[in-house]
Amino acid sequence: MGKPNVVVSAKKNTGNSNPNRIVGFLQKWGLPAVLLGPFLILITIFFIAPVVLIVILAFTNMDSSMVWDLNGLLNFKKMASDPNLSEIMLNTVFYVTLTLSLNIFLGLSLALLTTYFIKQESVGLIIRTIWMLPRISPPVVYILLWLWFFDPSEYGVLNSLRMIFDMPPANFLADQPMTAIVLANGLIGASYGMIIFSAAIKSIPGDLFMAARVDGAAERSIIFDIIIPAVKWPLMFVTLWQLLSLLTSYEYILLLTKGGPLFETEVLALYSYHKAFQSFEYGYGSAVALVLVVIALICTFIFWRIFGMDKMIKSSRIE
Amino acid sequence: MKIELKQVTKAFNKQGNAVNDLSLTIQDGEFVALLGPSGCGKSTTMLMLAGIYKPTDGTIYFDNEPINHVEPKDRNIGMVFQSYALYPHMTVLENIMFPLKQMKVPKSERVFRAHAAAEQVQLGHLTARKPSELSGGQQQRVALARAIVKKPRLLLLDEPLSNLDARMKIEMREEIRHLQKEIGITTVMVTHDQEEAMTIADRVAVMKDGSLIQYSTPMDLYNKATNLFVAQFIGTPPMNFISGDLMKLGESYTFQENQQSRLIGIRPYDLKLGNQGNVIMNATVSLVEPLGHSNLVSARIGDKLVRFFADASYRADRGTPIVCSADLQKIAVFDKSTGQSIDTEHCIKEAFAV
Numbered sequence: 001m002g003k004p005n006v007v008v009s010a011k012k013n014t015g016n017s018n019p020n021r022i023v024g025f026l027q028k029w030g031l032p033a034v035l036l037g038p039f040l041i042l043i044t045i046f047f048i049a050p051v052v053l054i055v056i057l058a059f060t061n062m063d064s065s066m067v068w069d070l071n072g073l074l075n076f077k078k079m080a081s082d083p084n085l086s087e088i089m090l091n092t093v094f095y096v097t098l099t100l101s102l103n104i105f106l107g108l109s110l111a112l113l114t115t116y117f118i119k120q121e122s123v124g125l126i127i128r129t130i131w132m133l134p135r136i137s138p139p140v141v142y143i144l145l146w147l148w149f150f151d152p153s154e155y156g157v158l159n160s161l162r163m164i165f166d167m168p169p170a171n172f173l174a175d176q177p178m179t180a181i182v183l184a185n186g187l188i189g190a191s192y193g194m195i196i197f198s199a200a201i202k203s204i205p206g207d208l209f210m211a212a213r214v215d216g217a218a219e220r221s222i223i224f225d226i227i228i229p230a231v232k233w234p235l236m237f238v239t240l241w242q243l244l245s246l247l248t249s250y251e252y253i254l255l256l257t258k259g260g261p262l263f264e265t266e267v268l269a270l271y272s273y274h275k276a277f278q279s280f281e282y283g284y285g286s287a288v289a290l291v292l293v294v295i296a297l298i299c300t301f302i303f304w305r306i307f308g309m310d311k312m313i314k315s316s317r318i319e
Numbered sequence: 320m321k322i323e324l325k326q327v328t329k330a331f332n333k334q335g336n337a338v339n340d341l342s343l344t345i346q347d348g349e350f351v352a353l354l355g356p357s358g359c360g361k362s363t364t365m366l367m368l369a370g371i372y373k374p375t376d377g378t379i380y381f382d383n384e385p386i387n388h389v390e391p392k393d394r395n396i397g398m399v400f401q402s403y404a405l406y407p408h409m410t411v412l413e414n415i416m417f418p419l420k421q422m423k424v425p426k427s428e429r430v431f432r433a434h435a436a437a438e439q440v441q442l443g444h445l446t447a448r449k450p451s452e453l454s455g456g457q458q459q460r461v462a463l464a465r466a467i468v469k470k471p472r473l474l475l476l477d478e479p480l481s482n483l484d485a486r487m488k489i490e491m492r493e494e495i496r497h498l499q500k501e502i503g504i505t506t507v508m509v510t511h512d513q514e515e516a517m518t519i520a521d522r523v524a525v526m527k528d529g530s531l532i533q534y535s536t537p538m539d540l541y542n543k544a545t546n547l548f549v550a551q552f553i554g555t556p557p558m559n560f561i562s563g564d565l566m567k568l569g570e571s572y573t574f575q576e577n578q579q580s581r582l583i584g585i586r587p588y589d590l591k592l593g594n595q596g597n598v599i600m601n602a603t604v605s606l607v608e609p610l611g612h613s614n615l616v617s618a619r620i621g622d623k624l625v626r627f628f629a630d631a632s633y634r635a636d637r638g639t640p641i642v643c644s645a646d647l648q649k650i651a652v653f654d655k656s657t658g659q660s661i662d663t664e665h666c667i668k669e670a671f672a673v
Contacts, residue, residue: 210371211404214475215465216392216421225417229408 054293057286075287084263084271092267094178095185095253096246102186103242104235107193111231112223114194115201128198134188143255146184147173177257177265185252193238200231240303247296268292320382320472320505321347322368327377329363337363339529341377345522350499350506352520354513354552360529361509365475368507370394381472392421394473397466401478403458405450411437411461412446418469436468437461439498456487463495467502474499476508480515492519513553517541525549541586547658550584550651556615558584559625562655565598565647565667572647572667574600576621581666582653589649590627592616596644604635618643 061071079085110131114124134142149157152171159169173180204227212222228235250270253259259266259274266274269292276285322345329338338360345351353361366372367379370391378385386394397418405414415433424432437443440460450458459479466474479495480488496519499506510516516523517537524534525548533540533549544550550558560582565572571594574583602618602625609615613628618641627643635641652663 205402205404207400207402207404208406210366210369210391211398211400212406212417213371213391214369214394214396214398215418216395216469217417218392218421221421226406229406232408 051293054286054289057283058290059287060283062282062286063280071283075284078284079287079291084266087263088266088268088271091178091263091265092247092269095181095265095267096243098178098182099185099189099246100239100242102182103189103246104193104239106186106190107238108197108231108235110190110194111197111201112227115198116223116227124198128191128194131191131194135191139251140255142188143184143252146180146256150180173257174261177261181253181256181265184256185246185249188252189242189246192242196234196238197231200234201227204230236303236307240300243299243303244296247292247299268295321345321380322473322505322507323380323383324364325378325380327364327367327374327379329360329367329372330375336360336375336529338367338374341526341529341531343524343531343534345505345507348503348505350496350508350519350521352516352523353507353509353526354516354523355511355526355532356552357511359526361511361526362477363529364526365477365507365509368473369396369398369475395469395471396473396475397469397471398475399459399462399466399477399479401481403450403462403482405458405461405465407450409449410446411442411448411450411453414450414461415446415464415468418465422469432468433464436464439467440464440494455482455484456491459483459491463498467498467504470502472505474504474506476506478509478511480510481512488515495519514555517553525552543660544584544651545660547582547584547653547660550653550660554586556587556626558586558651559590559623559627560584560653561600561620561623561625563621563666567667567669571597571599574598574620578622580655581661582655583666584651584653585625585645585649587615587625587627589645590625590643591645592627592629592633592641592643594642594644596646598647598650599642599644602641602643604639604641605637607633607635 058075059070060068062068114127118124150172154163154169158172208226209222212226248269250267250273253265253267253270257265259270268288272285272288275281275288324341324343327338327341328336330336341364353364355361363372367374370389374387378387412433415436416429419429419432437446440463442460442464445457480491483491492515522536523540525532527548533545540549540553562578562580562582563574563576564580566575600620602620604616604618606617607614613631614633615626616629617624617626647663650663652661652666654661
């Protein structure tokens with residue numbers, strides 16, 4: 001890169017002390033700056049700036065007039081007296097826990113099914129690919145399918161199925177909105193765990209399974225004594241990762257129920273979005289988002305300590 | 320436990336059989352080695368005994384009871400894998416206890432028996448370690464302890480010594496042999512190392528291309544190979560082969576090279592310098608390698624290179640003509656086309672008939 005030029009100019013400028021120092025500085029930092037610069041700029045714009053912005057905005061009363069006025073802790077005081085916030089918090093806890101459980105359970109089950117129980121590699125691959133399809137299709141299309149599935153008219157998939165058993169059409173999205181968003185999110189989220197767990201299970205040496213079978217282990221014991229301990233770290237990593245992304249993601253809920261009916265499926269992330277981009281209370285929205293960031297940080301810290309995640313970064317357990 | 324394989328065949332695809340029409344009987348308490356080059360079906364045979372593979376054809380009997388469709392976990396066998404296959408997340412003690420846990424042995428008895436097994440393989444002081452913190456030899460002992468802890472009816476050893484260094488190999492070999500005799504367990508070992516098989520086993524089954532070639536005691540394999548393959552495979556340095564006839568001249572025989580004739584096999588230890596033996600051959604020295612206790616002489620008899628031992632003081636230059644000899648009873652003769660061992664008489668010709 002620019003290095004040869006720098007070397008040439010360094011030779012020219014021998015004897016003059018001041019330009020020499022500049023050349024020396026360039027020689028030392030020129031290449032790192034060229035190599036790291038673009039990424040540092042990107043990180044600053046897209047990662048650091050938003051966090052700083054949120055923190056600052058959370059202490060302002062910025063609204064649709066786009067005026068910044070610091071108002072101290074007013075947003076947080078407002079939050080404390082917000083009548084909907086306790087329900088939203090509870091929704092968030094429900095939504096995250098249930099979806100996470102479904103996610104992990106389904107992901108692990110699919111991984112076990114496609115790598116351990118189905119011995120034929122091609123069949124397992126097909127099943128995994130099918131499960132990956134929603135991930136590579138746009139969320140809008142994916143949610144459209146769910147909307148069609150839950151459609152309250154008798155033409156919805158669910159209601160057509162109900163009609164086979166002579167059951168009246170139901171408005172599932174209105175009656176069980178939380179179940180609907182957990183299902184929609186849990187099913188698509190499972191593919192992430194599935195891929196990572198599949199890879200982890202495949203990396204277990206085949207001899208271990210043979211040894212376990214010779215040692216008298218039944219399938220149940222092979223799963224719980226051999227496979228689960230071997231995928232322990234991926235399991236924790238995926239749990240933490242999914243937890244964080246579930247805390248902050250709202251697009252599927254927005255598309256499926258818009259947080260409704262009323263506040264029944266409104267979660268913290270969606271609430272922040274609604275406040276900022278629907279009621280244009282940017283300041284208040286940012287304050288909600290800041291609370292979310294703090295919750296996410298606390299969750300990460302707890303996970304890190306309880307599960308000893310720092311050990312995960314050490315070398316692999318299977319040789 | 321007595322084990323019987325009757326015409327067992329295993330095919331993984333239509334191209335050919337990994338194991339072909341194998342019949343073999345292993346007596347109770349016997350130590351049998353399955354010996355052969357890689358790809359000869361010995362590991363497949365062992366995995367069929369373990370129940371991991373099901374025979375395509377034929378029947379395996381444990382104590383006269385067909386067990387083709389018995390799951391590995393219900394066979395009560397112990398197995399040591401080439402890679403040891405220790406459970407990486409469990410300590411040594413937990414590894415050894417694992418088979419007992421599967422048998423639903425009460426916890427206190429489990430610990431007691433696992434400690435006893437660990438003592439048996441001299442691992443008593445390492446039970447709290449993880450497998451990754453052990454050396455190869457120690458891991459091997461853990462695998463062995465895990466295999467014997469449930470007092471199985473059959474012990475299977477899959478290339479148990481191949482990952483150990485030469486010193487450790489000899490040490491473990493003796494230990495395995497000792498342990499096997501001590502607990503009197505029927506044992507089958509798979510190996511490609513003929514020396515290992517010869518030294519450790521009561522009987523050796525030599526396999527090639529999925530078929531059993533010869534099944535007999537190590538001494539019989541060495542002295543009475545029924546087949547050219549076995550004769551070539553067994554013994555270090557390998558058996559010498561020369562192609563030709565023996566001309567009878569009174570009490571002694573002289574060798575005359577003949578490419579079309581039978582193969583005459585002579586063990587390096589049976590071939591001697593000088594004409595004390597009654598089969599006499601002319602040779603030219605090509606190399607003398609000092610081994611300390613003796614010299615290994617490579618010489619040419621006609622077209623073929625042979626090796627034999629001479630006194631440590633023996634010196635000879637390349638190209639020196641020598642006379643060497645062997646006893647007629649010690650030589651083996653093989654048919655070139657079938658590879659089968661035939662009577663020595665077949666290659667003796669009366670000198671005056673030529």
